[in-house]
Amino acid sequence: MVKACVCGAAGGIGQPLSLLLKLNPLVTELSLYDVVNALGVAADLSHIASPAQVTGYLPPDNGAEKALKDSDIVIIPAGVPRKPGMTRDDLFINAGICATLAQSIAKACPKAFILVISNPVNSTVPIFAEVLKKAGVYDPKRLLGVSHLDIVRASTFVASVVGKPADAAKYVVPVLGGHSGATILPLLSQSQPSIPSEILNDKEKRDALVNRIQFGGDEVVKAKDGAGSATLSMAQAGAEFAEYVLKAAFGGEKVRTVQAYIDLGADAGGAAVQKEIGADLSFFSVNIQLGPGGVEKILPVGDLDDSEKTLLEAAVKELGPSIEKGVSFQPAPPKL
Template sequence: MVKAVVAGAAGGIGQPLSLLLKLNPLITELSLYDVVNSPGVAVDLSHINTPAQVKGFLPENNGAEEALKGADIVVIPAGVPRKPGMTRDDLFVNAGICATLAQAIANAAPKAFILVISNPVNSTVPVFAEVLKKSGAYDPKRLFGVTTLDVVRAATFVSSVVGKPLDAPKYNVPVVGGHSGATILPLLTQSEPQIPAAILNDQAKRDALIKRIQFGGDEVVEAKNGGGSATLSMAQAGAHFANLVIQAAFAGKTTVVQSYIDLEAAPGGKGVQKEIGSDLAYFSVNVELGRDGVQNILPIGNIDDQEKTLLAAAVKELGPSIEKGVQFTPAPPKL
């Protein structure tokens, strides 16, 4: 019996994400919250013959907390989407939305696993953490920034460059750091299957591949020409990560993934800080999922000189983004 909640369920990511979660046989209750249209989305999804019973909620009558009551997992794509010319950091306007939702979670579902998709993830995850801390409801093991789309893109793009696009599902390319531009660090040398040396040693090809993984979201924003950002691929990535968390927490199936987390969530975080040469509080790193969320934080591992250079750039850019989230002060609630 698993209750999942989607906050921002009527949006471009929220609707396909809600559909994918409705199809998950482990989910028996699905609550959809948004400022508009969520009841209609819920009725639409409720006609699908899978176990999850669906209800939609609006802000009226304390709808957010009503939707969240008893939640086991909350997935949050709420916020303003990117438009051409915008970076993820330009979306810090979403911090206020995140702070409001964090408070509602603290009030109604303090033990839920929280999966943050709302950009800029590098800053919004710290926003969630600070609000939860002030409410005495913070468990770093249960707060995740969803960076799965970077991993999905890396597998897709690597398989294409290697000339085996049909093998994309077989590729596993760890991606660490953060979730925007230069903070995204694909560890090409750790790819399984291995990337041929002829590609890794071809600087132009390698640079182009790394850039495409780091800025793949821009391709979608430009292609949609003002019609939004990556919604369908992000929904798939978010649903996939949510399923891994559910499998670990409720079916005992542990797995290793990458996610943007508080490095104090498990003892291995100290080791990661040594690897990156910084005391950054948050970093996307190898995480072993378990029944309580973050079970272990694993090392980044061996990387080559180019990846070390990219790591230093990622660390430098992440610091101010994290601080921006930590220092964010939500506006007082409207009376």
């Protein structure tokens, strides 16, 4: 029996994400929370023949805590979406929402796996950590910033550049660092299958590929012309990452290696990563092994080529202030 809760379930990401979780055979109870329309989304999804029983909750009568109660995994896409001209960092207005949800999680399901999609992830994950610390329930192994859309995009864009778009799912490209612009560090030199040298060694082609991975979200914001940001691709990436966690924790799957934005204090390997990147950052998107308790092991960054070392320097420089912004945030949260 696995209970999953989606906070922000009626939004552009939340609705398709909730649909994908309803279809996941590991989920037996699906709880949906939002400030509006959660009941309607729940009623709609409840007509689908799958094991998960769906219930919706709104803010009145302590709805957030009722939705979250005894959840095994909480996925959080709540917040304001990006609009044209906005960066993910401009979405720090979501900070209060995240702090409020973290407080509710601390009371209702302190041992749940927490998957944070709400942007800016570079700052919102530290906000969750600080709130949970103050509540005395923080487990860094169970708090995961979902940077998986960067990995999905890297696979798709690399396959396209090498002329094999239909094989996108076969390409595994580690993407480390953070989840915003220059903090996104695609390790093209570590791609499996490998990227042909004529692409890696062509500065113009490589720079264009890196830029598209880092700023792919801007393509969607522009194409939607003010009507939203990446919702469907983010929902798929979020559901896929949630499935990795669910399979590792409840599905009996052997340890899986993925990338996520986490507290480097979650495992001793975090200190080694700090030495590799040459910075005392407390959060970083890094290679991890998932197990029944969440982050089982933090793995090395690995060898970087000269181009990636330059990208790493830029990522580290930008990440530091974003992390500090989240850590130092003093919530005066809006009432949800």
